Amino acid sequence: MGLLSKKDGKLILDPLADNNPITIQVLGICSALAITAELEASIVMSISVLFVLGIGNVVISLMRNIIPSKIRIIVQLIVVATLVIIVDLVLKAFAYELSKTLSVFVGLIITNCIIMGRFEAFALGNGPWRSFLDGIGNALGYAVILIIVGFFRELLGSGTLLGIPVLGDPIEKTGLYSIGYENNGFMLLSPMALIVVGIIIWVQRSRNKALVED
């Protein structure tokens, strides 16, 4: 890594796989289950979390020496709430349809455990640059899982990707549908998201035995 030192690079790369916030730490599950029925929603959600977590980590890190530890949770909440409101308003202004799909889940980024977890565990004890990298890394780790889950759920559940039909037309019976294929309605229900996440966890841990805890 030319741009980043080895230690800094780990901050970004670790959360992508071996310390993934969703599959390893099992944080931020609620939104992963709720909004991944469509790939587009997963991507927008990922970007929102990337923004909130990247900026939030820097802000908390800059203030880490002046925040009284007794009220630090409230301060963190104010920071994250401010950022989430910005995201929410931007979405409402420029992507109204999508913000309706995401509904309360943008607002609920405030309670996303990954964000509070990174503030508490990392930003309060590290400098702004490292905190920024950590925030970006964890948000990307979250994004990777969301996009994988969203990809499979939209493809198998609706036969589309980003709203574009890829398997043919289910009503006109073209493409795969002409030979009797049908969309899997279960994929659109939240329990299936849980099962897909579970399968990702299963695959990941059977490839890397070091991740298996007793």
Added chain:
Amino acid sequence: MGLKQNLHKFKEKNKHKKWIPAFNAIHTFLYLPNETTHNGTHIKVADDLKRTMNTVIMAMVPCLIFGMFNAGYQHNLAVGEIQAAASGFFSSEFWTMANFMIGFWKILPLVIVSYGVGLGIEFIFAIIKGHEVEEGYLVTGMLVPLIVPVDIPLWMLAVAVIFGVVIGKEVFGGTGMNILNPALTIRAFLFFAYPTWMSGDKVWVEGAVERTNEIAAGANLDAISGETILGSLAQNKGAGYEVMDMFLGFIPGSVGETSALLILLGGLFLIFSKIGSWRIMLSSVLGALVMGLIFNQVIDYGWITESSKFYGLMSTTWWHHLLIGGFAFGTVFMATDPVTASQTNKGKWIYGFLIGFISILIRVFNPAYPEGVMLAILLMNVFAPTIDHYVVQGNVKKRMKRLKAKVA
């Protein structure tokens, strides 16, 4: 005594004959052999796994054969091949070769796909994990074709079997370790994934979907349909069938679940061969009857009027619930699954009672899920270990008290 000993003597005497393995195979169908399955999988039941499985399969065979006749009968009745409805169990309208062949060619592929795919998965996992192929799929493989509509596309069944065996069983460690009944996991998957193939009035009669497509394409044919009794009750249309028909099974429904009579016989067979738990079956029936009676009382007091969407199912005579839908089949063959049911005797009573109770509750209050018994059994599968835990703890407490009283 008697038969059992004679058979055993016969076996000892002919030990060295070539054909004795064939005899043994049939012998272990019915009687407990001296040895039990040694290694592997079933951690809860100290029986020979093969015998258990074979007994259950034998109990289901009449349902399967009846299902084949019924599939053809429903089809021929719907298309007008048969003019008069069957009356009486030995009706000549029902037991015809024409009926049987339609059902046979429709249901045999279901059985083959179920066993082929299921055992294939077992085989792959056995290789990956390095253990022997487990017998666990024998019963599931037979249950699955019996609990799906006759017209289900085979690839859907295959997908569901893969899902059910992998997610329902293998991830937990294989046969004997599963929390949920694999056959019901497969059905639940189908139900939620492909609802148009698992409910409504088109899927229960062989050829109805095909006919609809042909009509849509411009063919000059009469549409055929057959609604399950639960379906028409949910729409306040009345059952539409005689009680005797419901009992004998001349009604549309999943392949093997229609004949309460044959299921009853299968249940008795399971009870007498000590494979199925009579406690679970009895308490489950009691639970259903209690819930049915409660709903009938609600109707009698006039709290629910005919305009309510629950009226049709609520006003169903309380014991009719046992005859319609998959309740009887689920209670006899699935609730009693020794791996996923409660293990303690007291627990079995609670477990069974709640299955019956919740089945009818779901059936009545959510007509979108007519097969309440499937969801009820899956739900109670999850709670079975909890029930056992509290039964055991209760017993421990009682004994501690007794001990203390003695010491003092």
